[in-house]
Amino acid sequence: MGADINVDVLVIGMGPTGLGAAKRLNHINGPSWLIVDSAEKAGGLAGTDTTDEGFLYDVGGHVIFSHYKYFDDCLDEALPKEDDWFTHQRISYVRYKGLWVPYPFQNNISMLPKEDQVKCIDGLIDAALTARVANTKPKDFDEWILRMTGEGIADIFMRPYNYKVWAVPTTKMQCQWLGERVAAPDIKTVTKNVILNKVAGNWGPNATFRFPARDGTGGIWTAVAATIPEEKKRFNKSGEVTKVDAKAKTVTLADGTTIGYGNLINTMAVDHLVEKMGDQELIKLSKGLFYSSTHVIGVGIRGERPERIGDKCWLYFPEDNCPFYRATIFSNYSPYNQPQKDVKLPTLYNADGSKASSSEAKEGPYWSIMLEVSQSSMKPVDEENLLKDCIQGLINTEMLKPEDEIVSTYHRKFDHGYPTPSLEREGVLKELLPKLQDMGIYSRGRFGSWRYEVGNQDHSFMLGVEAVDAIVQGAVxxxxxYPDFVNTRQNTERRLAQSFTYDTKELPSHSRKASKAN
Structure with missing residues (x-):
């Protein structure tokens, strides 16, 4: 019995990866295709929620910075007007012992108390001496930290912060994923800055970033989805996958529709995919992948943005006086991320939990904070009291004052929050992804291919684009x-051009021949 619908390429999921695949398929205008999603709108883990009061919150901290021209062009096509975007200079700090230490922490130990400066410098010197005689690669993330920063910075910041982020100890993580994610300190520069009491400048690919003026990060992806023909998209039950039959090359949707495909680009979590396939061997294999859940907490506050908050973007919290590892001043990204000043809202309660002085709805202005908390089997969370604990954490870190008026709260848990680069990960992926691909299934995306080092929005989008080119043209x-390759190239016209050609002189040598398939 044949399927109800037959296509050359079926795409599961309308997050950045699925939409990247759909955009490329639409540009090629060759194979027949369809994209499906169980949600009511596009965005996936790059979506945005809006509270009843009108505060916007992304699915965690997302900003737009790019390694690819093709990605930039697709976003500019979807949101082409100058006033569709705001461009920001990153202003980020680490909260430590009541201080705001400029990011990255390891480059700015000149801001620390003297006794901590001594610990950090001692560790950096020891690390530099060890590096001279080391003849093996670090066996895990913890050893990488020690080799790069020494015991002082490791104990003060790197170990506690990364545990709060990943919800696993650094000894249980590999270090191949790091690339441009973590700044390696230069001992000479750090020492000079300590002596001269100087602060290091901005570092990293997101020192300047874009953010959409309206509708949050999710607004980008609904706009991108709007550039795709309506007849190619299916949402809700008519887009929810309940079964994948890899042998018959069919997918069954929640409304009973069956879709036959030649190749499948999957962007749902790969552990969920193999469950829907019912393949016991692959299910067992996928159990070797570890992930953490993410709680996103939002707090809307009445009043002018305090001077202590200023133009801060996102902030890091390694200490245990708050449950969150990162706070984003979400109202600083766009004036439309919260209700306008003339909107009247009642005060729910004061930050210290005390009753508001009045139940009357009053005007703003308003500002907002978005918090992220990780959870795993190795790092449990009191979910029932998490919102209250986070607000107390905001008071403990002087982000809020006890008398601040809270007018809106938000709490949502995302079961699959971070794909952990565990020690076992690479062994699993090197077996799992090729086995799926042999079945005509390209599993890609933040959790589809489980590689955090290429899990930003631009990476995720291009994973979809490149999967299409691999299917249609045999491209690399x-x-x-090659995550290190794409992460270390300069952001210039030599990156992925709109014609999607590569400068083969810059490719890793063993991939040059295959690249000619473009």
Whole structure:
């Protein structure tokens, strides 16, 4: 019995990866295709929620910075007007012992108390001496930290912060994923800055970033989805996958529709995919992948943005006086991320939990904070009291004052929050992804291919684009297979051009021949 619908390429999921695949398929205008999603709108883990009061919150901290021209062009096509975007200079700090230490912490130990400066410098010197005689690669993330920063910075910041982020100890993580994610300190520069009491400048690819003026990060992806023909998209039950039959090459949707495909680009979590396939061997294999859940907490406050908050973007919290590892001043990204000043809202309660002085709805202005808390089997969370604990954490870190008026709260848990680069991860992926691909299934995306180092929005989008080119043209999937290469190239016209050609002189030597398939 044949399927109800037959296509050359079926795409599961309308997050950045699925939409990247759909955009490329639409540009090629060759194979027949369809994209499906169980949600009512596009965005996936790059979506945005809006509270009843009108406060917007992303699914965690997302900003737009890019390694690819193709990605930039697709976003500019979806949101082409100058007033569609705000451009920001990153202003980020680490909260430590009541101080705001400029990011990255390891480059700015000149801001620490003297006794901590001594610990950090001692550790950096020891690390530099050890590096001279080391003849093996670090066996895990913890050893990488020690080799790069020494015991002082490791104990003060790197170990506690990364545990709060990943919800696993650094000894249980590999270090191949790091690339441009973590700044390696230069001992000479750090020492000079300590002596001269100087602060290091901005570092990293997101020192300047874009953010959409309206509708949050999710607004980007609904706009991108709007550029895709309506007849190619299916949402809700008519887009929810309940079964994948890899042998018959069919997918069954929640409304009973069956779709036959030639190749499948999957962007749902790969552990969920193999469950829907019912393949016991792959299910067992996928159990070796570890992930953490993410709680996103939002707090809307009445009043002018305090001077202590200023123009801060996102902030890091390694200490245990708050449950969150990162706070984003979400109202600083766009004036439309919260209700306008003339909107009248009642005060729910004061930050210290005390009753508001009046139940009457009053005007703003308003500002907002978005918090992220990780959870795993190795790092449990009191979910029932998490919102209250986070607000107390905001008071403990002087982000809020006890008398601040809270007018809106938000709490949502995302079961699959971070794909952990565990020690076992690479062994699983090197077996799992090729087995799926042999079945005509390209599993890609933040959790589809489980590689955090290429899990930003631009990476995720291009994982979809490159999967299509691999299917249609036999092209090399650079982002999936060479993350260091795509992360270290300069952001220039030599990156992925709109014609999607590569400068083969810059490719890793063993991939040059395959690249000619473009």
């Amino acid at each position: 999937e650079l982002t999936l297979n």
